[in-house]
Structures are given as C-alpha cells and as structure tokens.
Amino acid sequence: MDQDNSIDLKALNDAELVEQMFDDMYDGYANEIAEGTSILLERGWSASEVLTDALVGGMDIVGVDFRDGILFVPEVLRSANAMKSGMEILRPILSETGVEPLGKMVVGTVKGDIHDIGKNLAGMMMEGAGFEVVDLGINVDVDTFLAALEEHKPDILGMSALLTTTMPYMKVVIDTLKEKGLRDNCVVLVGGAPLNEAFAESIGADAYCRDAGTAVNIAKTLTNQRRGLAQPSA
Numbered sequence: 001m002d003q004d005n006s007i008d009l010k011a012l013n014d015a016e017l018v019e020q021m022f023d024d025m026y027d028g029y030a031n032e033i034a035e036g037t038s039i040l041l042e043r044g045w046s047a048s049e050v051l052t053d054a055l056v057g058g059m060d061i062v063g064v065d066f067r068d069g070i071l072f073v074p075e076v077l078r079s080a081n082a083m084k085s086g087m088e089i090l091r092p093i094l095s096e097t098g099v100e101p102l103g104k105m106v107v108g109t110v111k112g113d114i115h116d117i118g119k120n121l122a123g124m125m126m127e128g129a130g131f132e133v134v135d136l137g138i139n140v141d142v143d144t145f146l147a148a149l150e151e152h153k154p155d156i157l158g159m160s161a162l163l164t165t166t167m168p169y170m171k172v173v174i175d176t177l178k179e180k181g182l183r184d185n186c187v188v189l190v191g192g193a194p195l196n197e198a199f200a201e202s203i204g205a206d207a208y209c210r211d212a213g214t215a216v217n218i219a220k221t222l223t224n225q226r227r228g229l230a231q232p233s234a
C-alpha cells in the first residue's frame, strides 16, 4: 500500500529521518511511521523523545493544514492511524513499570468527541508511571462515567476533550457527581488542547493537564495528598 515510498529510512541521519516521518505522517503511511519509530529507538532515542519530536511534531503539522482546510477528515484519519502505529511501538516502553500501582484512573473522551490520541497518550504515560488505567474510550456519556466510578472506585477520573463544543460536557459530568454526593470520592483531571487552567477551575475540576507528562506529575501529587489526608470513609 505504501507503494512509491522506496526511501531507505535507515540510510537517513536523525534529522532527515524525523523530517521524512513528518512527511509520512502527513501522507498517512503507517508502516513507515512504525519503521521510523523503531529506528529512532534503536539509535538510542528515548520513547518520550520519539513521541514528542517525531510523532507529536508530525501531527502538529497535520493539525495546521486541517485547520486551514488543506486536509480533510479522511486524510487526517489516515495520519491519526499512522500516529497510532508509532504509539503502539512506544506503548510497552511508556507503560513499563515494575512497581505496585500508585493508584487507579478511569479515563475517557467526553460525549460528542471522538478524538482519542491525546487521551491514549495520557493513559500510556500514567501506566508507565505506575497507575492502573481503565480506559472507557471515546464519546463517553455521564452515565458511563458514573457506572465506571461505581465499578472501579478509582483515585482519579480523567476526561479529555478536543473540541470547544464538547469541553462543556466535562462540567455536566462534574455537576452530576456533585448532585449525587460523589464529587469528593476522586480527583478529577481534565485535558485536551482547547482547555486551560481557568476553564478547569471554572467547571470544578481539580486540575488541568497541559500534556501527558503534566498529567502524571499532577496525578502523583494529588493522589499522595489525598492519601495523606485522613479520609472520612464513604
């Protein structure tokens, strides 16, 4: 399927290879992204360097042309698929942990929103840091979130939204938790490109996570704080 792409990726130096991966991400060449990811790892790049500098960098370029109407949904889906092929190789490395779970997170992309790359990344990084992660997927409604909180009793509820039209749904979930007296049972973390700290605060979340690494740091801090506090049961 990646017919004309006869470039020998191994023959390229690091900078050329990353540049080529940007092109391959743009063109949605999943096999080439997987190969490029493996080559960079073999050359000693860390998983997070490959992720940030090659994969996310490539997706940023796709995002700009999507915004400007140069790329459309089918093409961007192919790029997303290519990105996932690289992420699958990084997943075991990012998720590697030998320690006892630090806590549990239930995470999902909110109702109306099908973007899942960032949510998946945050999940992988959390697993890598030693958290158990229950991923509810995309387009998750409030009832599904509530059922998962009841079933898994997580320390953290993570929500992701990439659209300005879906981010208000996070407030629907938090308000429902409040109405049912469940809000204090877990830390609520929110993430996604259109959010910011002020928004997180305004909807009653505990914190906004700018990126997956930030999510890990905040999750550790807030779960430790919670455990340090004497929890009056229920």
Ligand code: B1M
Pocket: 056, 059, 060, 062, 063, 064, 066, 067, 068, 072, 073, 074, 076, 077, 080, 107, 112, 113, 114, 115, 116, 117, 118, 119, 121, 122, 157, 158, 159, 160, 161, 162, 163, 164, 165, 189, 190, 191, 192, 193, 194, 209, 210, 211, 212, 213, 215
């Ligand atoms: Co969409 N899309 N998209 N899209 N898409 C954006 C978000 C957009 C900014 C593009 C643009 O115009 N430049 C724009 C939103 C504009 C807005 O609302 N202001 C947009 C639009 C408009 C749409 C559609 C409406 C287009 C249409 O149909 N006309 C449509 C909506 C569908 C829907 O959801 N109902 C749509 C569809 C799609 C695709 C299906 C084609 C595809 C998604 C495929 C998939 O995810 N499986 C897609 C993609 C790929 C994008 C862009 C190009 C890339 C998003 C991405 O994956 N980024 C995006 C443009 C952009 O952001 N550059 C765009 C990489 C990812 C690693 O970053 O998700 O921000 P991010 O995650 C980060 C942090 O935000 C944070 O950590 C992550 C890692 O560091 N984080 C969390 C995220 N979630 C977290 C949860 C946490 C913690 C941290 O919990 C604890």
